[in-house]
Every structure is written in C-alpha cells, then in structure tokens.
C-alpha cells in the first residue's frame with residue numbers, strides 16, 4: 001500500500017544542540033535504511049520549511065504506524081498521512 005506522508009519537524013529551541021544533533025543523525029540512519037529496503041520510496045524537502053513529503057510502500061496501516069512512531073524525531077513531528085491508490089490514467093509501472 002502506498003501512502004503520502006507529510007512530516008513537519010519542530011525541535012524545541014531549548015533542546016541541547018548535541019542532543020538534537022544525535023537524534024537527527026539517528027533519524028537519517030533510520031530513514032536511509034528504510035529507503036534501501038524499498039519501504040520509504042521517496043523523500044523530498046519542502047522548500048523553505050523544516051518539513052518533508054515522503055512516499056511509503058508498506059504492507060498495511062499497521063506497518064506504516066510502526067515505522068512512523070519509530071522515527072527518532074517522532075515526538076517532535078506533526079505527521080499527516082494520505083493513502084494513495086493507482087490512478088486509472090497512470091502510465092507508470094511502479095504506481096502500485
């Protein structure tokens with residue numbers, strides 16, 4: 001199942017810089033591992049915002065929930081999920 005996910009990150013200003021840096025490094029490793037596995041298909045920075053648009057390809061809602069709640073930055077994020085399905089006019093083979 002494909003999901004479009006918007007993640008807005010809001011790290012508190014009073015979080016020590018070293019702690020923030022460590023969480024961001026863990027977030028990057030977590031994300032890149034999921035990208036290599038094919039579950040996190042795309043990630044795009046939203047210009048001018050500390051936010052991203054991502055596409056996930058997972059088995060079901062439960063798997064997506066587990067991935068998102070496992071994000072090291074999860075507690076500092078606002079997340080919006082939109083389920084996707086193939087458009088009947090699509091000419092792309094990888095839209096499902």
Ligand SMILES: O=C(O)CC1=CCC(=O)O1
Nearest residue numbers: 009027028031050051052
């Ligand atoms: O910087 C972000 O948009 C948050 C994030 C998600 C995965 C990652 O590496 O950073």
